[in-house]
Amino acid sequence: MTGEQLGERWRAARPAVAGVHLDSGACSRQSVAAIDAAAQHARHEAEVGGYVAADAAAAVLDAGRAAVAALTGHTANDVVFTISATHGLGLVLSSWTGPRSVACLVGEYGPNLAVMAAHDVEVRPMPVDAQGRLQLDAAAQVLAADRPGLVHLTPLGSHRGIAQPLAELAEVCRDLGLPLVVDAAQALGHLDCAVGADAVYATSRKWLAGPRGVGVLAIRPEFAEHLEPRFPPHDPQWPMTVAQRLEHGEANAAARVGFSVAVGEHLALGPAAVRDRLAAVGRQTREALGVVPGWRVVEPVDEPTAITTLEQDADPHRVRAWLIAERGIVTTACDSRRAPHELKRPVLRLSPHVDLTADQLEFTAAALADAAKSA
Template sequence: MDLLTAAHGSPSPETVDAVVAHLRLEQRIGSNAALADVTDVLEQAYADLGELFGVDGAGVVMVDSGTHGLRTLLASWPFPAGATAAVTPSEFGPNLDVFTFAGLTPVGLQVDEHGVLDLDAFARRLRTNPPDLVHLTHLASHRGLVQPVHEAVTMCRAAGVPLWVDAAQSFGHLDTAFGADAVCAPARKWMHGPRGAGVVALHETAWSRLRPFRPRHATGDGPIDALRFGETSTAVRIGFARAVRAHLEHGPEQVRARLAAAGDALREVVRGMPGWDLVDHPAASGALVGLRPNHGQDVEAEHARLASEYGITTTACLPWRAAEVDEPLLRLAPSAPLTPAQTDCLRSALG
């Protein structure tokens, strides 16, 4: 039973075929000619991604991963010395390391008893002591906790404070058309794209903030063109483009509804199960489910046991994932509602 979509959603045969077909094209005519041959496919992908993130497709950049996207942003967006990046306790831990390495100091934002950004306190913070950057992890990587990004975008834009979003767990899973100043996400999770691809989506109001650098051989007239320049795997990006197009053809609303149903049903199965506490938000949305052991179980050992004895793949979420994770959690992330047989197997395995 595959409960690993939050880590790597399996690419479809069509996505794999798109990657292989482009490699075959490079073999026949060379990589430069092959790239020129698929320019229209990539341009369509920029437009498709812009639609999913609520920005103009001209502000979309394909990168190698979500983390690479964040690093690209930090290298291209000038911040003053001693700049601060405001985050919630559910912020993905490695992002904090990236901020610190880039010279930004992470500072905390006030949240409610469930870990959700306190919008009243946030409004006061923006008014009285605004940070240089607000960075929100839309959907936490360790439990079903969604931050109110749509509201925060409106508030930050009115205050003149840039808001960036980590959409690693919400891209292809929840509604991400919030039009934030910048959004980063990988291709390989809920979008079911190939590993080694990701995206940065920049709102038009943020383009002028980018550091105006240009590589010698870059073409185009704006800073987005400079960000798109560089050596990369075109085949992987073609696979990403195919996965994004398939997502739009299937219907994002229908996909979100299916994943919400999967999560709701799974939470009903595990709620009150002996040995485990559900740690999701009471109104959690989506198919990412977090469990905390309450009988002293070793989560890493349980993760291994579930795989070896039952064929159930899960994720052991260790404290490095977020400041609010004070002990290991078990993450379940199905891509579709479990069948009755799968539900029975999970109950038996966890019980």
């Protein structure tokens, strides 16, 4: 199956798009099957009650955990559902019993930094180059010389489409005996995340095209031994694994069912094929938009991601609103709150999925040229 054929198959599985959707880095488009599965579960809750319906959906949810495990390199028993990626990080940090220090990128996601601060975690920056990419050898030296409690990596940021050396850092952490926690919110379903990390957390709504309000957290049993969840309290008479204690039962089960279907669809397409197609889409986007007057593409053309950010003198929030109102094109405006220690100038982010077409890119390039003139 060619990249174009994969894109056609992905598009055919979804309702027709209204305009041009270049915003999968924020929230992708769900398939009809995922939508129907969530709706059917909600209907079943009305028929038999929410808890009975949840019991009936156990096999579907188990399949969802197994699919996530395949993408993260864990086992199905290691995977729990959360509310969001941020919620997953909070579960890890609130339960962590080791040293309260975390090594992370200079360009760490702003809300992650807020969660770390809320849990009294000392943040130590790892060295990066001018593009914000981790300098692996220098980082290894820093980590060996001043060992943190945890190493935290966001392989693909919210504000920049630079792919970090996740597999290589995982190897460094194994050699040093340091636990690695991965924020895969932008990476799961986009980059290869099955690298042996101790914990991986992500959201449903981005590249896996699930519903909003669902996340996942995968933790290795060896890492779980250093976690002590605050709720529910440990009770020897009612033994539960750490994973079971981390997964809150009072949640939107219908959304979890929809996500389980969505991640199953991703596996059916072939994760490697999707990754290759997304890399090609990113390259195609940067080549097309790199010549638009008034804009500068931030990422290298051949960066293997589908996220492209653009700089321009105008306020990207105003440009985003103009693109939606005047051209029906959905993008994201990113300001310094996304990466307060790295993003000094706001950018417009384009994040198309595998269904991007040349016609859509041509239309978007013309719209951006018009937006630059009107700014």
